[in-house]
Amino acid sequence: MTTAADSTGDRSLSQTVRAQLALRELVLQGGLNPGERVSELQMVERLGVSRTPVRMALVRLQEEGLLEAIPSGGFAVKAFSEREAFEAIEIRGTLEGLAARWAAERGVSPSRLRDAAECLDAIDDVLLRNAVEIDLSRYVALNAQFHGLLHELAGSQTLVRQLERVSALPFASPSALVTVQSRSPESRHILTMAQDQHRCVLAAIERREGSRAEAIMREHARIAHRNLERALADQRDMDLVPGSALIKRRIRA
Amino acid sequence: MTTAADSTGDRSLSQTVRAQLALRELVLQGGLNPGERVSELQMVERLGVSRTPVRMALVRLQEEGLLEAIPSGGFAVKAFSEREAFEAIEIRGTLEGLAARWAAERGVSPSRLRDAAECLDAIDDVLLRNAVEIDLSRYVALNAQFHGLLHELAGSQTLVRQLERVSALPFASPSALVTVQSRSPESRHILTMAQDQHRCVLAAIERREGSRAEAIMREHARIAHRNLERALADQRDMDLVPGSALIKRRIRA
DNA sequence: CCCGCTTGAGGTGTATACAAGCCAAGCTTG
DNA sequence: CAAGCTTGGCTTGTATACACCTCAAGCGGG
Numbered sequence: 007m008t009t010a011a012d013s014t015g016d017r018s019l020s021q022t023v024r025a026q027l028a029l030r031e032l033v034l035q036g037g038l039n040p041g042e043r044v045s046e047l048q049m050v051e052r053l054g055v056s057r058t059p060v061r062m063a064l065v066r067l068q069e070e071g072l073l074e075a076i077p078s079g080g081f082a083v084k085a086f087s088e089r090e091a092f093e094a095i096e097i098r099g100t101l102e103g104l105a106a107r108w109a110a111e112r113g114v115s116p117s118r119l120r121d122a123a124e125c126l127d128a129i130d131d132v133l134l135r136n137a138v139e140i141d142l143s144r145y146v147a148l149n150a151q152f153h154g155l156l157h158e159l160a161g162s163q164t165l166v167r168q169l170e171r172v173s174a175l176p177f178a179s180p181s182a183l184v185t186v187q188s189r190s191p192e193s194r195h196i197l198t199m200a201q202d203q204h205r206c207v208l209a210a211i212e213r214r215e216g217s218r219a220e221a222i223m224r225e226h227a228r229i230a231h232r233n234l235e236r237a238l239a240d241q242r243d244m245d246l247v248p249g250s251a252l253i254k255r256r257i258r259a
Numbered sequence: 260m261t262t263a264a265d266s267t268g269d270r271s272l273s274q275t276v277r278a279q280l281a282l283r284e285l286v287l288q289g290g291l292n293p294g295e296r297v298s299e300l301q302m303v304e305r306l307g308v309s310r311t312p313v314r315m316a317l318v319r320l321q322e323e324g325l326l327e328a329i330p331s332g333g334f335a336v337k338a339f340s341e342r343e344a345f346e347a348i349e350i351r352g353t354l355e356g357l358a359a360r361w362a363a364e365r366g367v368s369p370s371r372l373r374d375a376a377e378c379l380d381a382i383d384d385v386l387l388r389n390a391v392e393i394d395l396s397r398y399v400a401l402n403a404q405f406h407g408l409l410h411e412l413a414g415s416q417t418l419v420r421q422l423e424r425v426s427a428l429p430f431a432s433p434s435a436l437v438t439v440q441s442r443s444p445e446s447r448h449i450l451t452m453a454q455d456q457h458r459c460v461l462a463a464i465e466r467r468e469g470s471r472a473e474a475i476m477r478e479h480a481r482i483a484h485r486n487l488e489r490a491l492a493d494q495r496d497m498d499l500v501p502g503s504a505l506i507k508r509r510i511r512a
Numbered sequence: 513c514c515c516g517c518t519t520g521a522g523g524t525g526t527a528t529a530c531a532a533g534c535c536a537a538g539c540t541t542g
Numbered sequence: 543c544a545a546g547c548t549t550g551g552c553t554t555g556t557a558t559a560c561a562c563c564t565c566a567a568g569c570g571g572g
Contacts, residue, residue, distance in 0.1 A: 069318075
């Protein structure tokens with residue numbers, strides 16, 4: 007029998023963690039339908055661990071926001087409305103704006119600024135080097151890295167926690183919607199713009215311009231907004247969005 | 260034997276919920292020292308339930324932010340720095356600002372606006388009626404109610420979730436630091452000011468002035484900021500702050 | 513005298529047995 | 543024929559047994 011845990015079969019991890027990773031993957035990949043109850047015993051079969059770790063994983067994924075409690079007991083896969091998806095992006099942008107503001111107001115060490123700048127240099131490389139096609143997976147990785155660095159620049163563990171929480175919703179994370187552009191002719195155009203915002207926010211932080219840094223990051227998140235709109239309009243784009251299976255789409259004329 | 264669960268002994272609640280409530284209370288009241296390990300078996304004794312619900316409660320309280328995971332396993336009571344406390348308040352203010360903005364931009368029904376206005380009328384009553392001493396517990400309740408209504412006005416379950424999460428840190432919730440003013444001569448002054456901000460934000464929402472509504476709520480949270488400063492300067496005030504036992508104080512000259 | 517090993521107590525991680533609850537299908541009865 | 547009751551399967555909630563891990567104290571050897 008092949009179990010989903012095989013794909014996450016690191017023996018060094020605890021059963022609970024393995025169950026959590028496998029179950030999250032299962033939900034995100036659409037292996038379970040939104041609204042559907044997640045039976046513990048079925049997960050025992052599919053994940054190959056006993057009920058206890060499965061239960062732990064269920065609770066944690068509920069706190070993460072991927073599941074919701076059923077009043078009579080147990081959990082169901084959460085279904086997100088399109089509106090909720092947009093809202094999550096905007097909340098993320100707001101918190102990232104706060105992070106940028108704090109970084110600017112509190113000041114950051116030159117070495118950390120340099121780290122961030124080097125990360126942006128690497129992104130420039132990706133955008134400029136290959137004239138034919140952009141290495142999107144590399145862009146996504148570097149983009150995630152830059153956002154992570156930015157979160158750290160604020161120097162607030164509390165804020166990082168909140169950001170992690172909102173980014174746990176798959177379509178809300180900073181890099182979630184980048185791939186949507188891959189099928190677009192203006193792809194390079196959009197990425198170049200996003201990268202310019204990266205540069206600007208870093209410059210604002212360096213100059214201690216808190217308000218400006220905040221405003222830029224908020225606007226930056228709006229790119230994801232636009233990408234989500236595009237994806238919702240075209241099912242083919244939608245397939246590129248992680249966790250898109252959780253978004254219950256409205257009927258479109 | 261008297262157990263902590265006796266104080267939360269509603270038979271209709273599940274053992275897990277009872278354990279969660281009792282354990283949260285225990286942590287907030289300072290029954291456990293910050294940094295200290297929370298032994299499952301000890302909690303079994305103190306709460307009067309078996310290990311399974313205790314474990315569930317521990318996981319949930321970790322997600323809530325009151326506990327943190329120990330690398331080798333298990334959980335410890337989280338210790339907050341003064342800085343983290345301030346940060347949590349500011350994050351709350353930022354999210355409440357977003358809520359106010361959304362309420363203004365999206366518009367809210369007249370009936371809900373009326374509900375909020377009536378709540379404010381009730382607060383006015385508390386502030387104006389008794390000339391000698393203000394009924395603080397009633398003020399706290401109404402204040403919490405107004406903030407709750409405000410969160411709902413945004414019409415976003417996602418945002419409410421995030422707000423609940425940051426308000427789970429006891430000293431960060433909207434009403435946590437009100438009582439600090441009770442020992443201050445300027446108490447009425449501060450409460451009057453806060454109430455004026457309530458009025459202003461509601462007016463801004465009604466007029467669809469999003470930016471202004473947001474700015475007011477951010478500034479509103481700064482009152483809590485000032486109260487926390489006051490409490491940190493005077494241990495007697497500090498005792499009035501819920502969860503103050505979790506804040507590890509810096510040495511003050 | 514100091515360093516390293518052994519050992520044991522206490523802790524968590526995991527599996528599983530049992531009890532209680534919910535829901536739907538089917539039967540009974542008016 | 544319809545409405546209500548009963549019953550059975552499947553679900554979760556809870557308790558507990560067991561195995562492994564960690565950490566520290568004490569002992570033995572260099």
